């Protein structure tokens with residue numbers, strides 16, 4: 001991978017490689033765009049097969065954060081960090097050392113929890129820096145508000161794509177019963193939705209079956225189910241040439257980041273199969289809205305209000321996609337870029353006034 005060519009093409013401002021000998025910390029912090037404010041993005045801990053894979057993830061996820069903030073109407077930039085480690089090798093000392101690297105950016109990057117980190121870990125990172133969010137668990141915490149946003153997104157998509165169906169008549173396949181997936185299942189169950197669930201952990205799917213009457217399926221079975229919505233809530237890259245041959249659901253709406261393995265190719269195939277794709281960074285913005293709310297001292301009601309706007313934004317994207325004959329992926333990208341440009345222009349005008 002040609003590093004500068006990639007960062008230039010994707011529009012990144014800064015990439016920080018962090019190494020701490022004592023704790024064996026290896027992390028990458030990517031700042032995509034801090035033009036509108038500090039770059040916000042959670043930290044993911046993952047045993048990447050290669051450094052290149054970790055870097056690619058950090059670059060793509062941080063750009064997604066810029067678009068996510070823009071679509072959610074939040075005046076911050078986009079960033080993301082990855083720690084390369086097996087979850088069982090995570091130590092408090094390693095997280096504290098990581099916090100000191102975050103601190104070295106003097107508030108240009110603000111982070112929180114993503115896959116394999118919990119609020120307790122964020123409190124440990126906070127020993128090294130004050131530039132963290134997601135410790136107060138306001139409005140139930142980021143996972144709860146992310147799930148609410150995904151639920152509202154599913155509602156919008158069903159109204160748009162399946163106008164003759166009520167929510168209590170639909171079947172949803174949930175891939176991943178983790179922090180967000182579990183909360184999403186609760187909301188779906190309350191709305192009378194029939195749930196199919198899979199996870200690598202049998203314990204997690206059993207819990208969803210007990211609590212919400214879900215049908216458990218094997219991980220490889222989840223794509224080919226005869227359902228109305230496929231909700232990817234595990235990891236990225238699950239919408240690809242292989243899974244698109246299996247998918248029967250007319251709607252894809254879930255919380256996972258980077259769902260499309262290849263954004264252009266797979267969003268085009270999705271469209272040609274008349275599947276309505278809810279762009280991941282739009283539908284999963286609930287967590288960002290939550291932690292931004294925590295940062296500016298918003299109350300629970302204001303945070304829920306912000307999350308509720310995901311429903312309207314998705315409708316705006318669905319109509320834009322139809323009107324301009326473009327994929328929903330392209331429509332959300334254009335919406336985000338347009339909002340970023342306008343906000344930057346306003347900021348510049350305010351400076352010169």
Ligand SMILES: NC(=O)c1ccc[n+]([C@@H]2O[C@H](COP(=O)([O-])OP(=O)(O)OC[C@H]3O[C@@H](n4cnc5c(N)ncnc54)[C@H](O)[C@@H]3O)[C@@H](O)[C@H]2O)c1
Nearest residue numbers: 142143146176178179180199200233234255256257284287
């Ligand atoms: N937590 C948030 O607030 C938030 C916000 C925005 C986006 N996301 C994204 O949503 C996704 C899920 O986040 P989370 O916090 O629930 O993570 P999590 O780690 O709590 O849950 C992920 C679940 O997916 C399961 N899983 C992994 N691979 C799988 C596979 N191949 N098949 C089935 N299940 C599999 C894991 O066992 C785990 O239970 C991630 O991609 C994350 O980046 C999360």
